Amino acid sequence: MSTVVETHDHGHHGPAKGLSRWLFTTNHKDIGTLYLWFSFIMLFTGGAMAMVIRAELFQPGLQIVQPEFFNQMTTNHGLIMVFGVIMPAFVGLANWMLPIQIGAPDMALPRLNNLSFWLLPMAFGILISTLFMPEGGPNFGWTFYAPLSTTYAPSTVNFFIFSVHVMGVSSILGSINIITTIFNMRAPGMTLMKMPLFVWSWLITAYLLIAVMPVLAGVVTMMLMDINFGTSFFNAAGGGDPVLFQHVFWFFGHPEVYIMILPAFGVVSHIIETFSRKPIFGYESMVYAMASIAILSFVVWAHHMFTVGMPLAGELFFMYSTMLIAIPTGVKVFNWVATMFRGSITFETPMLFSIAFVALFTIGGFSGLMLAIVPADFQYHDTYFVVAHFHYVLVPGALFGIIAATYYWLPKWTGNMYDETLGKLHFWLTFISVNITFFPMHFVGLAGMPRRYPDYALQFADFNAIISVGAFMFGLTQLLFLFIVIKTIRGGKQASPEVWEGAGELGLEWTLSSPAPYHSFSIPPQVK
């Protein structure tokens, strides 16, 4: 490189050329873009697996795949969606937006940032490669309960464990970076209570990640020992305890579900205030609500384990603590509604997705509340009712948050407006198909269809056919999303710096030109 005559002025390097730009980049915007594309590719990978699942379940009987492969599909679908789509997409948004929302030139630890990203393709390469090995990939569910995932697992479980370790390292490094950036790189004048809510949501999420990813690493390491080194952490025959696995897993697992929703809370708050043209209602209570959700999320884990045979006092404790979480969650919903109240509302695509978020996430919250009621959970647990619950909070919840964020900030990233008509079409198709897919799951669940079944009794046939049709519709619709994003990158109406009417007042990102320059806020702005 040193032989190249540098003609441009120093201090304002543009991106490197070709592949090396992406391999070696330390620029937060490039890394954000990498994360977002990675997540997009994984969305279609995990989505293809969901299509296999739904094709098999379209009718009773085994038509398309055998149970062995079906179990690999459900497992990998879950793992990929959780660790490969939702989490990386939020980290991508964080990379792009945190520095420019707090007026920093970049993330605090740019090289670490590059490493955190590139660990991910490695982790998922390993995970997905197991599907092509003779014994097949992981087939024990995304919750990988022992001893199905230890004594009874295919030997490829070792690859799975390694890949979870690598994902964990990536998440922990990413979180350290985010926390360091937020605490050290805010523009002068930006006190904590002036930070945008997306920044707050990520600060809290990053702490959750640092707290629980080591727990996940611990539990998979114990599995590794059980499988290869003769320990008996989870092996009853050797004096171990299979239920211990579940306690440790869910101690990670429940905070994990909030890791997947808090950043969406942040995004949606910005979008609702932008398109209601009215500042967010109850900023402080929004922050406190997120913090209390995060803290409470450490003491509710056993609500996933109501049927393992806990003592009565334990069942009641976890029921009450879980119900408590509904309070801060409810407060957030009330605040969003109060923000819309007496605003001046327009319905651009990001707003449509956010309104749908509020409505449908709330439905997921209701089913969550019902699941928290222990005696009722005896009937709901491990049926499609649970599947309906978590898909409502994760698809029209977390995923809608990500889609809304993409439409909201895409003009800032690319400098071009997306096609509003196509965006609205994408919204309506998605909204309709998501409900056709996931709403009937409540009914089949209540009627008694257990989850993770490749085949089912005849009385569930009608609903399953409807669900499958909805799922194919949903899957196809997301190709339209891909098309819209590519179309916007390639051209479109030039976006103004503030992009959305009045947004200039709302955050530092809207004071930058569109697209945001490769290096921004080299001189920190002053926040009043």
Place this chain on the structure above:
Amino acid sequence: MSYIKKVLTKLIFVMPLLVSAAVFAESSDYNMSVGVTEVSKSIFELHMVIFWICVAIGVIVFSIMFWSLWKYRKSKGAVPADFDDNFWLEIGWTVAATLVLVWMAVPSTQVMVEAYDDAEGEINILITGHQWKWHYEYLEDEVGFFSNLSTSQEQIDGEVPKGEFYLREVDEPLVIPTNTRVRFLITGNDVIHSWWVPDFAVKQDAIPGFINTAWTNVPEPGIYRGACTELCGIKHAFMPVVVRVVEREEYDDFIAQKVTLAEAERLLTSKNWTKEELMERGEQFYNTNCAACHQANGAGIPPVFPALVGSQVVMSDSAKQIEILMEGVQGSAMAAFGDSYSEIDIAAVITYTRQAWSNGDNGDGVIVTPKDIVDYKNKIDL
């Protein structure tokens, strides 16, 4: 576009109504089964109470939201207000939410205490989850049996029409009497399973190394169908639960018959079995218990489930084969069958696999008799 929008907006409003109407129908195709026990009925009522509370909150919140979206849309010239906080409002809805939760928590706790009771039953049954079938043992009468899916593979593969109870039928259901407190002691033999009968509202995980308890008291005779609800491997969907509830006299007859059968079986162990008798019994046992993994033609699904055809152990090492069947193979899906099945069954299936397919011609053709298994057990006990 705007017409479509109007229609869709209407749909959004109408959908919750349709949905609640459907649920209100209380048909078990849409809703939780009411069930037949006191507990299942209380749980159903509780479920409906919390459901309607959620609907009520939903109606309030969503009406305010959609009304605001409608009333304050910019296209109608709405001008934004500039408030962004209201302390008492925040306190108010936090308190309101808390009160609603307390309202839900009270009946929930009551039902929970009702459902949760691990006192002894009049009849105590040990339920063991196996990959992929249930084993029931009547502890007082010391009789037990396996309960296997009875739906044929042809139905599953769509080669013949599916029957009414497709995937919800077994060769031998659990039988319990009416109006009797029955306690279930539930455990797992290999991985975790979960024993669920919706009509009794009993769902309890079957965990190796643990014994969980649950109980029921069923007033009405009938056949009640349930399922395994914890992912337990390939045939998770193929190990249903069926419980036949009968009047007390019929139950006593059933148990008496079982006891006689068990007695006869014990006598049979000492009889001299011919190769043909063993083969016949072995083939039947093989197809019910082994073919899921090793396949009916003995080819297995390598590398996970090894082939028995041409296997060195099956062809020339009967001592090793007995050991594998009795003790299982550590670190694999091969379970120990020794404790769960009779000496006759073990001997028969070993003999069958040593004779079947091409093994009889290519191997040593040793016949294993029930006495060999008894000898093996005595040797181990020493």
